[in-house]
Amino acid sequence: MDAVLKYLPQMLEGAVTTIEITVVSVAIGLVMAVPLALLRVSKNPLLWMPAYGYIFYFRGTPLLVQIFLIYYGSGQFREELQMLGLWGFFHEAWFCAVLSLTLTTAGYTAEILRGAIRSVPHGEVEAARACGMSHWLLYRRIILPKAFRLALPAYSNEVVFLFQATSLVSIISLMDLTGVARVIAARSFAIYELYITAGVIYLIITYGILFVFKKVEFRLTGHLRDREHVEVTADGAVIR
Amino acid sequence: MLDLRGYGWMLWEGVQLTLLVGVCALMVAIAMGMIGAWGKLAHNPVARLAAGTYTTVIRGVPELLLLLIVYYGTPTLIQDVATGLGYDIIIDVNPFIAGVATLGFIYGAFSTEVFRGAILAVPKGQIEAAYAAGMSRSQMVRRILLPQVWRFALPGLGNVWMVLMKATALISVIQLPELMRNAYLGAGNTKLPFTFYFAASLIYLGITIVSMLGQQRIEAWARRGVREA
Numbered sequence: 001m002d003a004v005l006k007y008l009p010q011m012l013e014g015a016v017t018t019i020e021i022t023v024v025s026v027a028i029g030l031v032m033a034v035p036l037a038l039l040r041v042s043k044n045p046l047l048w049m050p051a052y053g054y055i056f057y058f059r060g061t062p063l064l065v066q067i068f069l070i071y072y073g074s075g076q077f078r079e080e081l082q083m084l085g086l087w088g089f090f091h092e093a094w095f096c097a098v099l100s101l102t103l104t105t106a107g108y109t110a111e112i113l114r115g116a117i118r119s120v121p122h123g124e125v126e127a128a129r130a131c132g133m134s135h136w137l138l139y140r141r142i143i144l145p146k147a148f149r150l151a152l153p154a155y156s157n158e159v160v161f162l163f164q165a166t167s168l169v170s171i172i173s174l175m176d177l178t179g180v181a182r183v184i185a186a187r188s189f190a191i192y193e194l195y196i197t198a199g200v201i202y203l204i205i206t207y208g209i210l211f212v213f214k215k216v217e218f219r220l221t222g223h224l225r226d227r228e229h230v231e232v233t234a235d236g237a238v239i240r
Numbered sequence: 241m242l243d244l245r246g247y248g249w250m251l252w253e254g255v256q257l258t259l260l261v262g263v264c265a266l267m268v269a270i271a272m273g274m275i276g277a278w279g280k281l282a283h284n285p286v287a288r289l290a291a292g293t294y295t296t297v298i299r300g301v302p303e304l305l306l307l308l309i310v311y312y313g314t315p316t317l318i319q320d321v322a323t324g325l326g327y328d329i330i331i332d333v334n335p336f337i338a339g340v341a342t343l344g345f346i347y348g349a350f351s352t353e354v355f356r357g358a359i360l361a362v363p364k365g366q367i368e369a370a371y372a373a374g375m376s377r378s379q380m381v382r383r384i385l386l387p388q389v390w391r392f393a394l395p396g397l398g399n400v401w402m403v404l405m406k407a408t409a410l411i412s413v414i415q416l417p418e419l420m421r422n423a424y425l426g427a428g429n430t431k432l433p434f435t436f437y438f439a440a441s442l443i444y445l446g447i448t449i450v451s452m453l454g455q456q457r458i459e460a461w462a463r464r465g466v467r468e469a
Contacts, residue, residue: 057445060406062444064412066441068423072427073437076432160299199297
């Protein structure tokens, strides 16, 4: 227990790194996922096939392989990357970790968005067309806002999965929460105490993320809930 | 296209171990999932609490950390307890067993939700009818519930298998010579990391594709005799 209290500040620092990596990957991944999902639902095979290939590859292979492919694999192209001036990035474990997490979450999120876009009621699309909306206006005003709302529950799971997947970056030497726990456990011999403490911190943050998503979902679906029952009497008083 | 410099057999041996770990872990997961689902739907509050805690904790803690806890943490915990009781023992966990146990335990939580949904999908009237016809509880479970639960659970279990199969790559961290570990060794020996990891990723992709096709066939087989909507 002493070891846990002694090393808690360092573990919380690791947790901050974990959150940083999660936030950066989730944000960039979401920005990438929207065009990817739009390409995926396109009817033109030149557009949907590459998007399908991308999504299939990143969903069908383990994240650890992708991290190693980028972090160690880039070494095979060192000269080419040096020529392009990109070697500095690929030499950094942080960059490689965020890059692979971003590419993965973009694939998973695009697939979630594709499902959501498909489940926008056809009547709404027809109504928008009947109002004379152009293709892009239709996507911007009707399909995408609705799809984001429909995708939210599945997307919250994806964010939680990505948050937990960040623990893999400790394998390529980054000092995230798992990385800190591994290093201190090896030094202090308080192995299970430290790992369990790390687990509790992960648990708290995971349910924190889910709580925030529940709140956001509640806000966004206000118009779908039953209205509060309100009666107004003859003299204008409101009875709830 | 991919020149593996004579290390291809190592990847092949790795694939075999990956599949073996995956299948063993899946069996543990299915067993854990059935116990978990029974706990979640039980009237007994202790069973409900235990099953709820199980799925909550597994959902909140990363797989890698659980693997480290099982592989490095459990032996020291048992040794510490034994020392406290006056025994001096040294425990070494086999990486294969640690990997199967951890993955089975983790994906058992996911299968718990799958089985719970599948049990609830069986119409209640059928269960009542079974009791009304004079069946005992075990007869009802065996004749009415389980045959249908399997069919409802198959799509979910297929997903569990595909995620689990990819998660076996994590066991390379505790040096089990499965596909990922052997790709790592091959990459180190040949200094061709991209080639080896790319080959490994294509093999995982191949396993995913075969699993998807297999899942479709099994689901079609399970649906035989069921009228489609």
